[in-house]
Amino acid sequence: MALLDITLLAATDTAPTPAGGQLVTAALIGIAVIIVLITWVKLHPFLSLTIGALLTGAIAGLGIADSVTSYTTGFGSTMGGVGILVALGAIYGKLLADSGGADQIVDTLVARASARSLPWMMGLIGAIIGLPMFFEVGLVLLVPVIILVARRSGVSLMKIAIPTLAGLSAMHGLVPPHPGPLAAIAALDANLGLTLGFGVIVAIPAIIVAGPLFARYAARWVDVPVPHLFEVDPTEHTRRRPSFGATLTSILLPVLLMLIKAVADIAAPGSDALWKTTLDFLGTPVIALLLAVLVGFFLLGRGAGFDRDRINEIVGASLGPIAGILLIVGAGGGFKQVLVDTGIGAVIADLVAGSSISVLILAWLVAVVIRIATGSATVATITAAGILQPLTETLDQPMIALLVLAIGSGSVFLSHVNDAGFWLIKEYFGLNIPQTLKSWTVLECLISVVGLVGVLLISLFV
Template sequence: MPLLYVALGVALILVLMIPLKMNGFVALLLAALFVGLLQGMDVNTLLETIVSGIGGQVDDLILILGFGAMLGTVMAEAGAAQRIANTLIDKMGVKRVQVAMLLAAYILGITMFFEVAFVLLIPLVFTIVRQTKMNLLWVALPTVVGLSTTHSFLPPHPGPSAVAGVFGASQGLTLLYGLIIAIPVGFFIALMWPRIPFIKKLKPSIPEGLGTSKIFKEEEMPSFFASISSALIPVALMAVLAVTEITLPEDNSFRHYMEFFGSAPIALMISLLISFYILGPKIGRPLSDVMKSCSNAIKPMGMIILVIGAGGAFKQVLVDSGVADYIQELTSGWDISPIVLAWLIAVILRIALGSATVAVMTAAGIVLPIAQASGISMELMVLAVTSGSVAFSHVNDPGFWMYKEYLNLSVAEALKTRTTYTTALAILGLIGVLILNMFL
């Protein structure tokens, strides 16, 4: 019966979110209450479980989300994002514009949400297309593939960070393993997809009125070094932590300090504090403007934090009500890789729910007992879930409609291009996780 109750809970989420258009936070909380009551939990105990699940999920993640959003907005409103993209294109040339935009998407996508980085980079895509007369998809597809890749594999992005928190996985190792998969997979899809015959036949035009985001003048932008430092300092600190976790014993003093400075919240905070100066007074931008950017960044974060917190509540109900133990016992004898099973659960939820954030948090709660009993690296289990959550982007995904409208595509054309590349990204991500598991 516990699995039936979970299935009914997921079905409730589907009904609330799809036909009733309820937001993910309320849907997840109602599902958590529903499953807990079906499992016979005392109402007061259930309330305590939900509260502890929310608190346990957003404890350090709220710092990651807050600092990451502020850093991304400070970079965007100082012109740092445009500087990174422009410099890469200037250095690599028009012939390598796809690689340049992919690298820009990787760099910006690590610290920015998909939608934010997309809106920042798309005016540059439009400018390149106007100047070179290239096909819009030839330049845009590598950009969005890069952003989808960072969204799927790399902390401190919300999805991987949240699942790492649920599984108790190392953020640094998740980033390191994610980079090993993301770099080759992203490059392959970004460079191959625009060359597929049925995509090459598409000739979308730049839509009217959507290329109006601010384009900074040369003298308004910070230096390339300042811009890229702001983006990569967190990645560098987290990568050093990952290396120390692999190579140094637990009582090593350098590893001890890196566990502090290389943790995702502290790494992001350090980068943010440095950006206050190098992207503020150093380039003639008043500190008050920088602080305004920080305030602007936090306003849209409320619902994202609530959804992730509700996902933690749903997970905790599954644990405290005994569903997690039941799933662990049931799946212990299954002749299927826990990695594949975790990926499949995330894929199914992504197809049904549309929102990758809701899908990944729901999947994490269901997969947790499987991950704990598998003996497989928790970091790889994180990547199995998050790579599955990017698959099959279609009409119930808000990112699908943003992609469609900005690239002036019909629904059928968006399905041919975005749905196929996100699915390929998920499949190759799964293969990458399975290969890494052979060596870890």
């Protein structure tokens, strides 16, 4: 997940250098222990992830003290990034639901779309929201809409959630201005406009295949009820609702702020002008979502006739249900940091880089193995770009742009228990580990593979 991945890169400079086989064995044992503790022993995921992380660090040669330090560093970085966003998103989601604003959006969507077209509409919404936004921000904004659309329409939760997540994830991995693609563009000296154009072309079929088309199968494999999140007691629901326009404005505010920041970064990179500094501040994910919450107090809360006490009650009630989610996601970030600090990503990347296959397939493979090993899309992207940078001397700009996209496609492959995003999806939608693997993990693999196929097809014509 890009937002927290960036904060984890600095620690890789001091990684130990035990044998590669030892690192791979440590990672495999750690992952196996986590899965067994959760699924067989029925231990809480927070404790299971903590135990698995510390065991992995010890086997990999970090030592107990350094393993604990690595774990707590990753936990803190995750809570400082994703944790804040989840908390703000929970407040906003509760306000959106209790005010009736979510009902306005959902009623409009359900009224204007058939059960067959709803998954396609949700995929489009996910892609639009995901274009300028970090995955985590888009997720916490759209979770209440996903849940209420599924509840109100009677359509399977997976048929609504999967297309939306596909739109968010494909944009996150393939299209600048997300941190991963931007970092690869900088490392490989790729053309930003060309990469952006190719990225959108590659992302569209990836969203279609991993979204509405895959959702038909995911709904059969993962037949789960709609979670009880964002439910409103009908006897307490106010008859007054905020308008559709006010609700839409509050939802789109952080999207617009981050989009404007992204455009400014492209138009004036490195500028320290006051207008650019201001846009950078307002477009920071935490600030953008905080402003959405504050504006929501007026547009949604006041629009529904809530007084100050009622709004404070909503804020307090929104935080309790997500305490478990925050601990699990933080522990996932801690496990990821332990893996990053062992240096396993560099070991696996060096092994794959010794191959003589197509440069685009090689780029995808390098990113894939680092992603699987560390759970970090951004670490995978930046590491793969660094390894492959010498190859760009013999490539023209279109091929370099495709190289960036091949790396981006590989960086989202096989999200599993070492990815904080895996736990976000699992907890938000009330899934168990096998269900999360059969839905979210398969979705990520489809985006990755379809993205690679799109890159290879474009390479035939450039």
